[in-house]
Amino acid sequence: MTSLPQSTQKKLGLAIDLDTCVGCHACVISCKEWNTSNYGSPLSDMDAYGAEPSGTFLNRIHTYEAKTLERAAQVVHFPKSCLHCEDAPCVTVCPTGASYKRSEDGIVLVNEDDCMGCGLCAWACPYGAREMDVAEGVMKKCTLCVDRIYNENIPEEDRVPSCVRTCPAGARHFGDFADPDSNVSILSAERGGFALMAEQGTNPVNRYLPPRPKADISGSGQIGVPATALGEETGGAKGFLSWLDKALEKI
Amino acid sequence: MHPAPSVIIFTALSGLGFGLMAWLGFGLPAVSGWSAFTFFFVAYALAVGGLVASTFHLGNPKRAIKAFSQWRSSWLSREGVLAIVSLLVIAVYAIGVIFLNQRWQIAGWAGALLSLGTVFTTSMIYAQMKTVPRWNTPLTPVLFFLYALAGGALLAGQTGAAIMLLIVLCSVQVLAWVLGENSFARAGHTIETATGLGNLGRVRLLESPHSGPNYLLKEMVYIVGRKHAHKLRVIAIFLMGLVPVAILTLLPTNHYMAAIAVLSHMAGLFVSRWLFFAQAEHVVGLYYDKR
Numbered sequence: 001m002t003s004l005p006q007s008t009q010k011k012l013g014l015a016i017d018l019d020t021c022v023g024c025h026a027c028v029i030s031c032k033e034w035n036t037s038n039y040g041s042p043l044s045d046m047d048a049y050g051a052e053p054s055g056t057f058l059n060r061i062h063t064y065e066a067k068t069l070e071r072a073a074q075v076v077h078f079p080k081s082c083l084h085c086e087d088a089p090c091v092t093v094c095p096t097g098a099s100y101k102r103s104e105d106g107i108v109l110v111n112e113d114d115c116m117g118c119g120l121c122a123w124a125c126p127y128g129a130r131e132m133d134v135a136e137g138v139m140k141k142c143t144l145c146v147d148r149i150y151n152e153n154i155p156e157e158d159r160v161p162s163c164v165r166t167c168p169a170g171a172r173h174f175g176d177f178a179d180p181d182s183n184v185s186i187l188s189a190e191r192g193g194f195a196l197m198a199e200q201g202t203n204p205v206n207r208y209l210p211p212r213p214k215a216d217i218s219g220s221g222q223i224g225v226p227a228t229a230l231g232e233e234t235g236g237a238k239g240f241l242s243w244l245d246k247a248l249e250k251i
Numbered sequence: 252m253h254p255a256p257s258v259i260i261f262t263a264l265s266g267l268g269f270g271l272m273a274w275l276g277f278g279l280p281a282v283s284g285w286s287a288f289t290f291f292f293v294a295y296a297l298a299v300g301g302l303v304a305s306t307f308h309l310g311n312p313k314r315a316i317k318a319f320s321q322w323r324s325s326w327l328s329r330e331g332v333l334a335i336v337s338l339l340v341i342a343v344y345a346i347g348v349i350f351l352n353q354r355w356q357i358a359g360w361a362g363a364l365l366s367l368g369t370v371f372t373t374s375m376i377y378a379q380m381k382t383v384p385r386w387n388t389p390l391t392p393v394l395f396f397l398y399a400l401a402g403g404a405l406l407a408g409q410t411g412a413a414i415m416l417l418i419v420l421c422s423v424q425v426l427a428w429v430l431g432e433n434s435f436a437r438a439g440h441t442i443e444t445a446t447g448l449g450n451l452g453r454v455r456l457l458e459s460p461h462s463g464p465n466y467l468l469k470e471m472v473y474i475v476g477r478k479h480a481h482k483l484r485v486i487a488i489f490l491m492g493l494v495p496v497a498i499l500t501l502l503p504t505n506h507y508m509a510a511i512a513v514l515s516h517m518a519g520l521f522v523s524r525w526l527f528f529a530q531a532e533h534v535v536g537l538y539y540d541k542r
Binding site: 003028052053054055056061062064065067068073074075076078089091092093094095096098114115116117118119120123124126127128131132133134136137138195196197199200201208210 | 252308309310311312314315317318320321323324325326327328331376379380381383438439442444445446447448450451452453454455456457458459460461462463464465466467470471533534535538539
């Protein structure tokens with residue numbers, strides 16, 4: 001049944017650090033590599049060497065610029081994959097029972113043998129986390145690397161999602177949000193982790209850690225004006241530098 | 252949203268078919284024999300034709316049978332189940348009317364109500380989408396009902412009802428268009444709430460995830476043709492409402508004029524349904540800084 005579980009024992013998910021992410025797209029590549037060759041059908045590419053290449057990805061990095069009038073623009077690299085919502089609208093719309101949320105760990109999955117490729121779950125997702133594979137005609141989404149995290153055939157340090165394992169900046173953290181003492185719960189609490197588009201009522205498990213405030217280097221508040229054109233302000237100088245400033249003024 | 256022809260044909264034709272079935276089930280008109288056969292044939296052709304068209308956009312149509320299983324949670328599944336039940340119940344009534352000269356009115360009423368229920372479930376597939384604010388309103392089921400009842404009345408030759416319903420339909424459709432204009436803003440979704448970066452300032456997309464398009468953009472960020480929306484709305488109201496009402500009120504009643512009224516209504520219905528999809532903005536567009 002595509003009804004959602006009342007509650008899940010664990011809430012496995014990711015804490016994604018927008019302060020640390022450098023936008024290298026390594027997680028995009030490692031996600032594609034792992035998930036095209038393991039659970040489910042491959043993640044196909046269309047016209048891969050042609051004029052209009054496109055393909056199925058479970059994880060994509062957007063890059064945003066945030067800008068106020070007073071401050072320099074801030075660039076934020078923004079990884080986005082399935083947020084494994086507690087009230088996942090993609091699950092309940094599914095007519096065939098292919099989409100489901102696991103009661104044991106909260107992972108949202110698609111049973112591809114039941115998927116008829118109607119695409120309604122992708123419509124229901126506010127985050128663009130689900131993509132139809134054009135070659136297979138089935139819906140693909142992040143599995144939280146369910147075939148890695150419980151896999152006793154691989155070394156213990158590899159039993160995390162591929163994107164987490166590969167991130168060279170350590171921007172992606174995997175853990176159980178149901179446990180208040182887990183690494184991700186503590187990180188999220190300390191850094192003010194937030195949910196995306198909370199007003200949609202989807203109750204995402206994944207949390208985003210906001211970029212830390214940058215030092216304000218905009219000086220007088222005029223951006224785009226060369227510093228030399230603004231004149232120099234030495235009023236704040238103290239001690240020897242103050243004396244030197246005055247002495248040089250008198251020459 | 253991408254206005255896929257299969258989905259436009261599905262919602263338009265099956266809506267008309269089940270609308271006509273509802274009128275026939277209520278015994279309006281109270282036909283029998285060959286005349287009844289013709290009416291029911293048209294109703295089944297429209298309803299079944301629409302349902303078949305809906306399978307054309309599936310990635311794996313061979314698994315469509317599984318779509319009847321999740322009626323407890325999924326509006327799409329409920330739609331499939333109710334459509335089949337409606338077709339079967341109306342078939343009982345139709346057999347009585349066509350072949351046995353019997354009017355099993357309970358089957359007729361049940362089939363009529365089930366047909367309207369099917370139209371409601373179709374509308375809820377769209378109305379339930381919080382991700383598409385323009386659809387996420389009680390006006391969506393109201394409109395789907397009115398399209399089915401008005402088109403059905405036109406097909407069933409219920410002149411008086413058709414005139415009334417077409418006028419109401421056009422009024423509610425215009426109201427839905429007007430209210431729909433600000434629905435996205437009223438829902439409060441912005442690129443700042445989507446990214447959670449609003450406290451840093453105004454957000455814009457600096458670089459998209461990939462150099463090319465993807466499924467999300469093709470399916471949910473359809474922008475082509477919106478610039479003609481205003482003209483298309485006028486055309487839709489003219490064809491689906493004004494022309495049929497003018498024919499029914501001003502011109503002598505005969506089969507040819509009725510056929511022209513029906514064809515005009517259907518052309519307007521297709522234009523309006525195309526707009527229903529093409530103008531609907533999905534919140535995922537915010538992540539791509541376009542809607």
